[in-house]
Amino acid sequence: MILPQIFHDWFDRQGWQPHPHQLALLAAKGDSLLIAPTGGGKTLAGFLPSLVELAPVEGPDGYLENREERRGLHTLYVSPLKALTADIARNLGRPVAELGLDIRIEDRTGDTGSAQRRRQRVDPPHVLLTTPESLALMLSYPEAPAIFGGLRRVVLDELHALAESKRGDQLMLGLARLRALSPGVRVTGLSATVEDPQALAGFMAGAAPVEIVEPDPGPDPDIAMLPTAAPAPWAGGGGHYAIPEVLAAVREARTTIIFINTRAQAELFFQALWAANDENLPIGLHHGSLAREQRARVEAAMAAGELRAVVATGSLDLGIDWGAVDLVIQVGAPKNVKRLVQRIGRANHRYNAPSKARIVPANRFEQIECVAALQAVTARDLDGDPRGPGPLDVLCQHILLTACAAPFDADALFAEVVTAGPYRGLSRADFDACLDFAATGGYALRAYDRWQRLMLRDGLWRLRDPRAARLLRMNVGTIVEAEMLKVRMRGRGGAPLGEVEEAFAASLTPGDSFLIGGRVVRMDSLRDMVIQVTPDASQQPKIAVFSGVKLAMSTQLAHRVQAMIGDPVQHTALPKDTRDWLGLQARVSRLPEPGLLLSETFPHAGLWHFAIYGFAGRNALQTLGLLLTREMEEEGLGPLGFLSTDYALLVWSLDPVRDPAPLIDAARLRAGLGDWLGENAVMKRTFRNVAVVAGLIQRNMPGARKSGRQATFSSDILYDTLRKYDPDHLMLRVTADEAGRGLVDFGRIEEMLARSPRREHRVLERVSPLAAPLLLEVGRVPIRGEGRERLAQIEADALMREAGLVA
Amino acid sequence: MSYGFDFHGLQLQARGSGALWWPDGRWLIVADLHLGKSERMARRGGPLLPPYEGLATLDRLGAEIAALDPVAVVSLGDGFDDMAAVQALDAQVALRLAALAQGRDWVWIGGNHDPAAPLGMPGRALDSLSLGQVALRHQAGQGPDISGHYHPAVRLAGERRRAFLLGADHLILPAFGAYTGGLICDDPVLAALVPRGLAIACGTRPVVMPLGLAARPRRGWR
Known part of the structure; x- marks a missing residue:
């Protein structure tokens, strides 16, 4: 297909040239996959073939005439974000109007009203913009063959992001349906830079192979650490030490996105930024736990060019094309080289201009990770694990x-x-x-x-x-959220502020204050699953913990980090304060190094902690955590919980680990694999997700938990019951498969032990420099054992004494 | 493992399993078995839950009966998830129930889910029962009484546990059935019935804690 004259004229009027990759997609005979950073007219490239097919053609007499009259759905566009569909509808509206095309474009998401949905089922538009969930829903209606029977094109936006989760699996099943309903439909995938384009092409392919279009990536990005006057703190901190430099960088740029890894850290950073924002630079906050209204307001202000910066989490990793973004600041370690490259690409909205990005490590450990990640970006060494089979x-x-x-x-x-x-x-x-x-x-x-x-x-x-x-x-969809409670300002029709996890809400009592949407509020009441609050900045707020958003460091990056720590020659690449920190670790304990497995025991906050530096990736260390706590339970050490990061495992217990050697014996650990792995909280969490997706249990409906509290029971009970009475059931197999992907098989632990023939254990008086960041990590896994029984007794006894009673 | 206490002259023991034991009369009292729950949900077009909750519930009840050898077993209402569930009860579960009831008095007190006598099941059906001056009924009424219905639970050491609530007028039992949720004891309905007293949390060992205090749970590193 070639670009008709009216399109050439339109490009001319914009002062643009069609990009080669836009023409390449137009010329593609079958399915195609465009891999390019944000910007560069990627979305237009995806839609251009549809617009050309829907445009009038020049007849033999020289006049434009419509092709055979087009009725019904021509193009289906699927994006992971609802917000993106609305954005595309707006952006596409302009060329369509300017080209004088008679094309109806509508979106269809969970937010679409029921009247419009009904109408769309009878009289679909030419171009329908939707999400994987809404597509699955539409395919479940008896009218599906009528709606999709004449479909010519499918555009899959942000395919790299969809392919990372079960949403992608669901979408591909829907795509198979569409290909069956409308043979010959052509599919175009749009993706950011990925490590394995062939794998992504195979993911979206039907019977015929997919043509990969990969334009020249353009100039190398301008990427570096952001120099700061103050050194990075020992631990945690969320990058607040760099506030003056971040503000200065925002001032110099036109529009900046400041990426932060977790919602809680984003809240804190946003607050600290405003506390120092003497010039009142317009800076917004955007993350997935904010109320939809709040997010929409920030997005609109950003699109209108009214904001100089947005503090955001992964919620802005995708979509919303803001032409003006010319700087990306990543606060905290990027955890994953591919994601870093994709985020850098957000500051690349001018075609062929280098993207500019600065990195702010949150603490000294992250400095090492950041330096390692920068080296990987320069080497164009992207990481990523191959996708497993469809769940x-x-x-x-x-x-x-x-x-x-x-x-x-x-x-x-x-x-x-x-x-x-x-x-x-x-x-x-x-x-x-x-x-x-x-x-x-x-x-x-x-x-x-x-x-x-x-x-x-x-x-x-x-x-x-x-x-x-x-x-x-x-029950449609594959996203299973943690139970969330809405937060609203007090009073009738109080403004919605966002959501917090139920577990966090349970830790609040009226009068407690916490941080949400950049403000400190006091909890007044919890009613009908809504937390009512009033503004109150008088107290030190608690920090809401959102467990669902933790990024995992890629194993490739973890190994780069380990190599850097273990090789003093490479320390010269690190900032002075980080070298000092590693030096301190070497003095008070010692440095881990290749071939050596270091562990430490120290007291903290009234409990004993045991840290082991395995650098085996979060998943393998999580498995190790599950097995190790079992051994500790057997030894009577009263383990209460553990958490795993990509480089270390931390276990806390009532009694200390004095000699880890017998505990971390490979044969002994392997012996524990069977039962203990089945009974732990990680498996139960996985089971809940699987059971909801498969339709074994109903997703909690809005309001369903409002009154019938006795009627609802935990999915843990179903899990335990199945394990006891029907151990071969499909849901348990699927749970084990999925956990196997998350927990990784035992082989990785054995590999880690084999890789580290030397063991060294240090008993310390307090937290070691290397262990300090672990204490601030989220994602703790509780252990239900003797330790928790003892703790429950201690807690209940304390309450009884407080009440003047004797237990 | 049990916790012994006095309730209006009755010496009672709250068992870690969630059952109540009256040693003087050798009575075992349990609330809210909800047998047939998975069948009822399936019948009503809901999800097809693992159909093993009857066996799971009776396995636990059977362990208590084996340990205590009661003269009488009292189901404090909602023994069945509805009356149709009685007829549809899985044959294996019905056999198990018959075996457990063999040689002892078995009383089904009516609940809101099972208001009528469960036909074909062992034992007898009553609306309520008296133990001295204490009434045994499904839902707390004029005290002193022992009841079920609310499925009480507490939060303790970062987790939710089924619990007995012991107040001046009411003793409320946790639900014994496998597929039952819980209502946290500070819910207004429960706080009105037992404004002050003790909660006895179920578990390997029952754990006693005060109710109706302004005390805040201890916070910290868990």
């Missing part, structure tokens, strides 16, 4: 939603599912197990023959009770 819980949901649309034939559905990239290797046995689960629950005890969800009749599987479709559709 079966997503397939279970897909089967149920397919039945909502129409009765289906199992053989035909299986044939369709294996055309989806992630499910190419799916066995028929696994498919049948998922079908059995969807139909009967898949239990060894065939209890539900009368109440099957799906029945086989006349060779087709169908819903036993068509009314079940409503419940199934309410």
Whole structure:
């Protein structure tokens, strides 16, 4: 396909030239994947073929005439963000109007009103902008073949981000459906820079291969550490020491995005920034726990060019094209080289201009990580783990939603599912197990023959009770959030501020103050699952902990860091204060080095702590944590919990670990794998996600928890029951598979032990320099054992004494 | 493991399992078994939960019966998740129940989920029962009484545990059934019934804590 004259004219009027990659996508014969940093007209590139196909053509008499009249859906655009669909609708509206095209563009997300949704099912627009969840929902309606039957093109935006989660698996199953409903539909993927373009192409491919379009990446980014007057603190700190330099950099740039890894840190940094913002530079805050209204306001101000900077978490990793961003500041270690490169790309909205980025390590350990990451960026050495096969819980949901649309034939559905990239290797046995689960629950005890969800009749599987479709559709999607409570200003219709995790809310009592949306508020009451607050800056606030947003450092980066710490020659690349810090660690304890496994025992906050520096990645160290605490439980040390980071494992207990050698014996650890791994909190958390996605338990509906509290019970109970009475059940297998991906197999621990033949243990009087950052990490895993029993008794006794009672 | 106390002249023991033991009469009292819950949810078009909660509940009840050899077992209401669940009860669960009831008095007190007598089940059905001056009923009423219904729970050392609530007029039992949630004891409904007293948290060892104090839970590194 070539670019028609009216498009050339339009480009001329803008003073633009079509980019080579835009023309390349236009010329593509089949499915294609464009891999390019943000900017450079990537979205327009994705839509250009659709606009050309929908544009009028020059007839034999020289006049423009419409191609055969276009009715119905031509192009489906899928993005991971609802906000992005609205943004695209606006951005696309301009060229469409200027080109005089008669094209209807609408979005369709969870926020779309029911009247418009109904209309879209009967009379779809030419271009529909949506999310993977809304697509899955639309495909579950009986009208799906009519809506999508004439579909010509699909644009998948931010495909690299979708491919990182189960949302991508669900989308690919939906895509397989679309390809079946409309043979010949052409699919274009748009992605940021990734380490393995071939793998991403395989992920989105149907029967035919995908053409990869990779334009010249442009000039190398201008990226460096942000020099600061004050040294980075020993630990934690969230980068506040660099506030003056960050403000100065914001002042010099036009628009800056300041990325921070966690929501809590973003809140704190935002507050500290404003405390020093004497010039009142307009600076906003954006993260996923803020109320939608709040986020929309910041996005609008940013789009209008009214903000000089936004403090953001991963919530701004994607989308919203703000042409003016010319500086990215990353506060805290980037954890992952690929993500750093993608974030740097956010300051690249002028084609072929170098992106500018500055990095602010939050503490001295992170300085090492930042230097290692910069070296990796310069070497264009991207990290990333290969994607696993499509998870079966997503397939279970897909089967149920397919039945909502129409009765289906199992053989035909299986044939369709294996055309989806992630499910190419799916066995028929696994498919049948998922079908059995969807139909009967898949239990060894065939209890539900009368109440099957799906029945086989006349060779087709169908819903036993068509009314079940409503419940199934309410459960659509693969994102399972932690239980969140809304936070609102007190009074009728008080302004929504955002959400906090239920576990954090449970730790609040009326009168406590905490930080949200950049302000300190006091908790007044908790009613109907809403926390009512009033502004109150008089107290030191508690910090809300949002456990769901922790980034994991890539193993590649962890190994770079280990090599740097262990090799004094490389210390010269580090700032002086970091060299001093490592020097102090060498004096009070010692430095870990390749071939040596260092561990430390020290008291802190009334409990004993045991740290082990394995540099094996968060997942392997988490597995080690689960196994090690089991051994400690057996030794009667009363372990209470642990946390793992990419470089170390920290366990806290009532009694100290004095000699770790027998505890970290590979054979002994392996012996504990079976039961203990099955009983721990990580597995239960994984099970909950799997069970919700597969439709074993219903997602909590808004308001459903409001009154029927006795009726709801923890998914942990289901997990324990299944383990005891039906250990071979599909959901347990899927949980183990998923945890296996998260927890990583035992091989990595054995590899770590084999890699470190020398062991050294230090007993210290207090926290060591290297251990200090661990104490500030989130993501603690509680251990339910004798230690917790003792602690419960201590706590209850203290309350009894306080009450003047004797237990 | 149990915690012994006096309630209006009755010497009682709160068991870590969530059952109440009256040693003088050798009565074992449990509340809210909710047998047949998974079947009822499936019947009503809900999710197909693991259909093992009956076995799980009776395994735990069976362990208490084996340990204590009670003369009478009292279900304080909501023994079944609804009356239809009685008819649909899994054969294995029904057999198990019959075996447990063998040789002892078994009383089904009616609850809001199972107001009528469970036909075909062992034992007898009553609306309420008296132990001295104390009434045994499903939902707390005119005290002194022993009841269930609310599935009380407490937060202790960072986790949620089922709990007995012991006040001046009311003793409220935790739910014994496997698939049952809990209502935290500071909920207004429970705080009105037991404004002051003790909570006895279930677990390997029952843990006693005060109720109705302004005391704040201890915070810190967990």
